[in-house]
Every structure is written in structure tokens, then in C-alpha cells.
Amino acid sequence: MQTPTAEVIAIGDEMTSGARLDTNSQWLCQRLGELGITVRFTTMVGDQMQDNVDVFRAACNRVDFVISTGGLGPTADDLTRDAIALACDRPLELSESALRHIESMFKNRQREMPPRNRVQAMFPQGALEIHNPRGTAPGVDITATLNGQRTSRIFALPGVPAEMMEMFDATVTPRIIDQIGGGRLVIKNAVIKCFGIGESDMETRLGEMISRARFPRVGITVSAATISLRIAAQAETEADCDDMIRQTRAEILASAGEFVFGEGEKFExxxxxxxxxxxxxxxxxxxxxxxxxxxxxxxxxxxxxxxxxxxxxxxxxxxxxxxxxxxxxxxxxxxxxxxxxxxxxxxxxxxxxxxxxxxxxxxxxxxxxxxxxxxxxxxxxxxxxxxxxxxxxxxxxxxxxxxxxxx
Missing domain, CATH: 3.90.950.20 (CinA-like)
Incomplete structure (x- = not known):
């Protein structure tokens, strides 16, 4: 059974300049993993049209799902709609339903809609809307087939975290599940925290457990002297994943149990x-x-x-x-x-x-x-x-x- 793959794209000069931390991609990678989708790539791109087009084309040629955040606002540097249209060779068309929603948002806030916000209702031909209950930037859902080869599905979401998260959970997740069906593999992760040993010494103790050919995989990351051992299990059922994690946890405790102090991403x-x-x-x-x-x-x-x-x-x-x-x-x-x-x-x-x-x-x-x-x-x-x-x-x-x- 082939595992679906994804690429997450963060768009904006504020990202590539380091002015803002990209927490959206981290959140999306976790959510996609929970859906049984392997994130193969994360990409960050600034506000240059050709760069955006190139990034979307490259992503569509190598993964099943492309999730982007940012670039859906009404200003001249919000290029995502146009970039997707160019990458997919589709014209932009006005969505009357999206326009009505944007107009209603301004009306509810007792403000007149600037003419420029009309651009937020433009969609590549054939795209579906992703409803945004919190803001004026609807998302874009389009299936792209480039050069008559690989078919990939693009979900473009706003960069505002609260809007992006709600839209992903409410709309994108059900659409992904409908597409990949019940045959998708389950992916579960566990994080074991250790202290008092160096990374190289821990690697020696774990031996073949950290081999890239081993399943479930065990990865090692270090932050301020705390070692995190990340177990990534992938199986047909959640119970099978739990069994794999349980067995691997027991092996870790047998090899380096004196350094283990707990479990969980935020457990210190x-x-x-x-x-x-x-x-x-x-x-x-x-x-x-x-x-x-x-x-x-x-x-x-x-x-x-x-x-x-x-x-x-x-x-x-x-x-x-x-x-x-x-x-x-x-x-x-x-x-x-x-x-x-x-x-x-x-x-x-x-x-x-x-x-x-x-x-x-x-x-x-x-x-x-x-x-x-x-x-x-x-x-x-x-x-x-x-x-x-x-x-x-x-x-x-x-x-x-x-x-x-x-x-």
C-alpha cells in the first residue's frame, strides 16, 4: 500500500527574511501525519511571482497533496491565486459565492468593502472554495495535472494561524479523507525524553534501532542537552502502531533506561x-x-x-x-x-x-x-x-x- 505524500509551502517575504517564525508548517506537518500522509518536503518562498510558480510546479510533480499558507490577501504582494493559476495553466475566474461572503464580512463589521478586496474572490478555473468563517480570504482547492503526468491536489490557505487551522480541520481534512479513503495507513508518533548522555553515546546505545531501514523509525534530536527519541510507527491500524511503539519503547528502556525521564513533546x-x-x-x-x-x-x-x-x-x-x-x-x-x-x-x-x-x-x-x-x-x-x-x-x-x- 502506497502512503500518500505531501509538501507544505509557506509563502511570504516575512518568512524568508526571518521576520516571522513559520509555525503554520509545523502544525500542518503534524496534522498531515495524523491523517496517515507522509510530508516529504517543506518549502518557504518569498513574494516573487516566478518563484511561487516554480515552487507550485515542483511540488505538484513530486507529491500527492500540496498545502500552502499565505498570499491570499488583497494586496499586490499576495500572489498565491495568480501563481497557482499560472502553474496549472488555468485562467482566473470570479466566484460570485466567494464575493458575497467577502461583502457580508465587511457589512457585518460595518465597513465598506474596498474595491481591491474583490481580487480575493478570484479563483483558478475549476477550483473549489475553502470556506473561511473568520476572514475575507477564502482558500483554494484545485486538482492539477502538469504535463499530462502526475496529478496533485493543491489546498491554499490563509497565513493567519487561527483561520488556517479552522479551515484545515473543517474543510481540508474531510476532503483529503474522502480522496484517500479508508485504505490509508495510520501514522502514530511517540517522543521519549532523555537527559545525562550525549547524542553520539545515545546513538551507540541504540544501535540498529536508529537505522533508516528499521520500522518503526527512531530519530534523535537534541535541544539544550535534552535528547528526544522520536518513534514513528506506520501500520494499517492504530492498534498495530501502538504495538510497534510499545515494543520499541521497551527496547529503548533496555538500552538507555537510566537516562529516560518521561514522554511527550512538551514534557521536561x-x-x-x-x-x-x-x-x-x-x-x-x-x-x-x-x-x-x-x-x-x-x-x-x-x-x-x-x-x-x-x-x-x-x-x-x-x-x-x-x-x-x-x-x-x-x-x-x-x-x-x-x-x-x-x-x-x-x-x-x-x-x-x-x-x-x-x-x-x-x-x-x-x-x-x-x-x-x-x-x-x-x-x-x-x-x-x-x-x-x-x-x-x-x-x-x-x-x-x-x-x-x-x-
Whole structure:
């Protein structure tokens, strides 16, 4: 069974200049994957007519579905309608229904429609409309056959994220499902998060699991010292995908389980530590010294919010057990009432472009005499990631202390 393929195109000078981050393509790639469609290419193109025509022609010649965002406004630099018409060798025609919708949008807003907005009702001959309930830019749905060869279906959507997402879910998704039918393959993904090992060492541990010939595939990405292992399963049923992911997860845990702290795209070490604290019905405070306070910022954003009692940022502090326990009991200390205190000493200044090596002391302290652990660590890295790496190392240290305690 051949898996349908897609290309996602982001259009606009604001994208190619770096003035705006392209979050639309990321969202569309995820949605298409959920539909069992493999995204083969993502393309970004500026507001030049011939470049747009070339991009649409290239996409139609190599994938089954082309999803574009942007370029459907009323201004002279909104070229998507014209580019698609030229790429497909179709004339533009006025859609009376689209025009009525645009006019009604202006009327409802008690504004007179500028003559220029009429261009938004122009469609390549034979194209279907994609209703836009939020704005004046209807989408374009057209099936293109270039040079009598491959047939591809183009869906052109506005660049405004809220409009694009609603139109894709409400109209584009059902039309794609109708076309590919029930025989499409299911694609499911899982993300396993790891910390405390380098990318090369992780690759060595995983061995053949990361082979491109293996299914399900396992990909490795790294962000600020956190390793994400992405499992991509593809099968005829969701249950089969779940089984493949389950087996691969077990293999990963057998090979590198000591570095795994959780699962999920947005799951981080602060969430892993909070999960343990919630299970123990306990709360934590932090104290950080030097030129940073990453852990306090991260913990304050985690739910449930009452797990984090508060954080102190200071130039220096006494990390002895007596001093730290006194802080947890002293009214107005910033960490009063905490069951645990995580202390991080030694965030370095980042006033350099060179790699930095920091000498750090992590201390994790509870009220009981035996609940006191300290770790001296030497961590290095680029200034752009070093503070994040230090904060994550401290969270991993605290998590390991609690994890080893059990319940």
C-alpha cells in the first residue's frame, strides 16, 4: 500500500527574511501525519511571482497533496491565486459565492468593502472554495495535472494561524479523507525524553534501532542537552502502531533506561520532578546563586502550581544542611514550608562568545537528618545553552534523589 505524500509551502517575504517564525508548517506537518500522509518536503518562498510558480510546479510533480499558507490577501504582494493559476495553466475566474461572503464580512463589521478586496474572490478555473468563517480570504482547492503526468491536489490557505487551522480541520481534512479513503495507513508518533548522555553515546546505545531501514523509525534530536527519541510507527491500524511503539519503547528502556525521564513533546525535567513530588504530596523550594535562575522560572510554570513553594536568587549562600533547613523553617525566607530545597551554586556569567566551563554545587535537602545530598559537577558548553544545561542537571539530580527514596 502506497502512503500518500505531501509538501507544505509557506509563502511570504516575512518568512524568508526571518521576520516571522513559520509555525503554520509545523502544525500542518503534524496534522498531515495524523491523517496517515507522509510530508516529504517543506518549502518557504518569498513574494516573487516566478518563484511561487516554480515552487507550485515542483511540488505538484513530486507529491500527492500540496498545502500552502499565505498570499491570499488583497494586496499586490499576495500572489498565491495568480501563481497557482499560472502553474496549472488555468485562467482566473470570479466566484460570485466567494464575493458575497467577502461583502457580508465587511457589512457585518460595518465597513465598506474596498474595491481591491474583490481580487480575493478570484479563483483558478475549476477550483473549489475553502470556506473561511473568520476572514475575507477564502482558500483554494484545485486538482492539477502538469504535463499530462502526475496529478496533485493543491489546498491554499490563509497565513493567519487561527483561520488556517479552522479551515484545515473543517474543510481540508474531510476532503483529503474522502480522496484517500479508508485504505490509508495510520501514522502514530511517540517522543521519549532523555537527559545525562550525549547524542553520539545515545546513538551507540541504540544501535540498529536508529537505522533508516528499521520500522518503526527512531530519530534523535537534541535541544539544550535534552535528547528526544522520536518513534514513528506506520501500520494499517492504530492498534498495530501502538504495538510497534510499545515494543520499541521497551527496547529503548533496555538500552538507555537510566537516562529516560518521561514522554511527550512538551514534557521536561521540571514536569518529571513535579510528578514525583505530587505522588509524595510534597512541595519544593529553590535557591540559586551566580548569574542565573533557570530552575525557579521553570518550576513556577508547572502545574499544579502549589507544588513549587517559591525560589530565592542570591549572590551567595551557605549550602550546609543546618543553613538550608533553617531557610525552610524561617518565616519570610522565600522557601518557608517547603519539604525539599534544591540549591544550585555557580551559574557563570555568559558575557562571552566562547565555550564556558562552570564549577557547580548542587544540594538537595529535606528536613530529616539523612535527607541531604550534594553533587559537585563541572559542566561546559556554549553560552547559549549552558544555563539551561545547568538547570536541567540540577533537576535531574533532585529527581534521582527522590526516585531512589521511593515512596
Amino acid at each position: 525535567l521540571q514536569h518529571a520532578l513535579t510528578e514525583i513530588l505530587v505522588s509524595r504530596n510534597e512541595r519544593i523550594g529553590t535557591i540559586e546563586s551566580g548569574h542565573g535562575s533557570r530552575v525557579c522560572n521553570w518550576m513556577s510554570d508547572v502545574q499544579p502550581g502549589d507544588t513549587f513553594i517559591g525560589g530565592v536568587v542570591t549572590n551567595q549562600f551557605d549550602h550546609s544542611a543546618v543553613s538550608l533547613r533553617a531557610r525552610m523553617s524561617q518565616p519570610g525566607s522565600g522557601v518557608t514550608g517547603a519539604d525539599w530545597l534544591l540549591a544550585i551554586e555557580g551559574y557563570p556569567s555568559l558575557n562571552t562568545e566562547d565555550d564556558i566551563v562552570a564549577e557547580l554545587v548542587f544540594t538537595f535537602c529535606g528536613h530529616d537528618q539523612q535527607h541531604y545530598w550534594q553533587s559537585h559537577q563541572r559542566l561546559g558548553g556554549h553560552p547559549g545553552i549552558l544555563h539551561a544545561r545547568i538547570g536541567k542537571a540540577a533537576l535531574a539530580f533532585a529527581r534521582s534523589c527522590l526516585f531512589n527514596l521511593g515512596n
